[in-house]
Amino acid sequence: MSGPRRCIATTDRGRAASIRARLDPYQGGRFHIRETDPRTTEGNRDVKITIAGAGIAGLAAARALALDGHGVRACEKSPEISEVGAGIQVSPNGYAVVKALGLADALDAVSIRAERVRLIDGPTGREVVGLDLRRRGGDAGWRFVHRARLIDLLKDGAEAAGVALETGAEIAPPPAGAALEGDDLLLGADGLKSRLRARVDEASKPFFTGQVAWRALLPDAGAAPEVEVHMGPGRHLVSYPLQGGLRNIVAVEERQGWAEEGWSHRDHPANLRGAFTGFSPRVKGWLDRIEDVHLWGLFRHRVADRWWSGHQALIGDAAHPTLPFLAQGANMALEDAWVLARALREGLLAEGLGRYQAERKARVTRVVDAATANARNYHLSSPLVRGVAHAGLRLIGMAAPDRLLGRFDWLYGHDVTRG
Numbered sequence: 001m002s003g004p005r006r007c008i009a010t011t012d013r014g015r016a017a018s019i020r021a022r023l024d025p026y027q028g029g030r031f032h033i034r035e036t037d038p039r040t041t042e043g044n045r046d047v048k049i050t051i052a053g054a055g056i057a058g059l060a061a062a063r064a065l066a067l068d069g070h071g072v073r074a075c076e077k078s079p080e081i082s083e084v085g086a087g088i089q090v091s092p093n094g095y096a097v098v099k100a101l102g103l104a105d106a107l108d109a110v111s112i113r114a115e116r117v118r119l120i121d122g123p124t125g126r127e128v129v130g131l132d133l134r135r136r137g138g139d140a141g142w143r144f145v146h147r148a149r150l151i152d153l154l155k156d157g158a159e160a161a162g163v164a165l166e167t168g169a170e171i172a173p174p175p176a177g178a179a180l181e182g183d184d185l186l187l188g189a190d191g192l193k194s195r196l197r198a199r200v201d202e203a204s205k206p207f208f209t210g211q212v213a214w215r216a217l218l219p220d221a222g223a224a225p226e227v228e229v230h231m232g233p234g235r236h237l238v239s240y241p242l243q244g245g246l247r248n249i250v251a252v253e254e255r256q257g258w259a260e261e262g263w264s265h266r267d268h269p270a271n272l273r274g275a276f277t278g279f280s281p282r283v284k285g286w287l288d289r290i291e292d293v294h295l296w297g298l299f300r301h302r303v304a305d306r307w308w309s310g311h312q313a314l315i316g317d318a319a320h321p322t323l324p325f326l327a328q329g330a331n332m333a334l335e336d337a338w339v340l341a342r343a344l345r346e347g348l349l350a351e352g353l354g355r356y357q358a359e360r361k362a363r364v365t366r367v368v369d370a371a372t373a374n375a376r377n378y379h380l381s382s383p384l385v386r387g388v389a390h391a392g393l394r395l396i397g398m399a400a401p402d403r404l405l406g407r408f409d410w411l412y413g414h415d416v417t418r419g
């Protein structure tokens, strides 16, 4: 990498002004539009990349790209790289990437190996079906981890690979197609509210999905390594243990609107308890012990049509925010990171970015659609429909338990690092 490059864009008068006038109402920012397209063939992998956003997508991509020899800096607008206390489920497809990035031991050290998924009828507390995650023997790579620990290990991994990390550094998106000055690529890992997305894809606004999610942690030492999904009319609650004697709670409720200023805020635990009064004593027991809870409006926009344009590309939630009902947002971000790095190993930058989009878009679209469908399955309102659906699941669970998890082999069994 040549000389220190600053993440925060500053005005580049002259050329920038004329491009601004031509292309975009962009306000300030040092950028350029390259006429040349760097080759990324063997021996010349030194593509200079700035990543906007140091969440899971940005940090994973930073490590993957730096390991390949590119000059990478990651810029995070927050004053520090931190996470609201909450858990995340890493599934085998995401774990494969963590492993390929050389971080599996670090993840194992801070996570719990998940063994079972239990779907439970929320009001009665009766198990509908239990799925053994070890059904094929061995360790497929299911983990429960605190988000802050996952972020920490990706951050350490990025820095160890030579990534320059800057915090308090907000990237003002340059005009469509342009990288920042001195760079070949600007990667938008700036999440659901991505500003770079409007440059790469047509401007589309995130929409409220009619669901909100509370997230909370409570002390619960010695819990079984299982994820429990308690399903009820118009709502469901997911819970699993985390290291440090903690239990993670994600509780989702259907709502008409989201009028709050921000996208998430602290809520009173009584509101969460009130929403799940009809649920079993086990759930109520957990909720009674919650002292601190955050509430999210669940927003989404469609999977981007274009994932790259000129010297800009999108990754993670910036390209494809998804509902959390298959626990795949972070896992997809990990997959993106690996596929992007591999795609940039050969040929022109544009060819690599084209391969990246081609490999990711259809898969991610399928995942997003499946997560949306899961919301409907979890929230069945009619007692009759719910009874029939649960009886069906129970039957399959007893007769052919493999069939239930096997329906998702295309998702969890897919290893992008083998491609």
Ligand SMILES: Cc1cc2nc3c(=O)[nH]c(=O)nc-3n(C[C@H](O)[C@H](O)[C@H](O)COP(=O)(O)OP(=O)(O)OC[C@H]3O[C@@H](n4cnc5c(N)ncnc54)[C@H](O)[C@@H]3O)c2cc1C
Residues within 6 Å of the ligand: 052, 053, 054, 055, 056, 057, 058, 075, 076, 077, 078, 087, 088, 089, 090, 169, 170, 171, 172, 189, 190, 191, 192, 194, 195, 213, 215, 250, 296, 315, 316, 317, 318, 322, 324, 326, 327, 328, 329, 330, 331, 332, 333
């Ligand atoms: C309730 C809930 C539960 C979930 N559970 C799971 C789960 O169990 N498993 C799973 O795989 N996924 C889960 N997800 C989804 C997952 O959290 C997200 O998909 C994932 O975190 C997206 O990562 P990201 O890096 O793309 O975006 P983000 O995590 O949003 O990171 C974007 C980063 O960019 C920064 N930024 C924004 N703009 C700029 C800018 N202009 N310049 C510099 N920095 C900028 C932001 O500050 C932020 O740090 C869940 C989501 C929710 C809401």
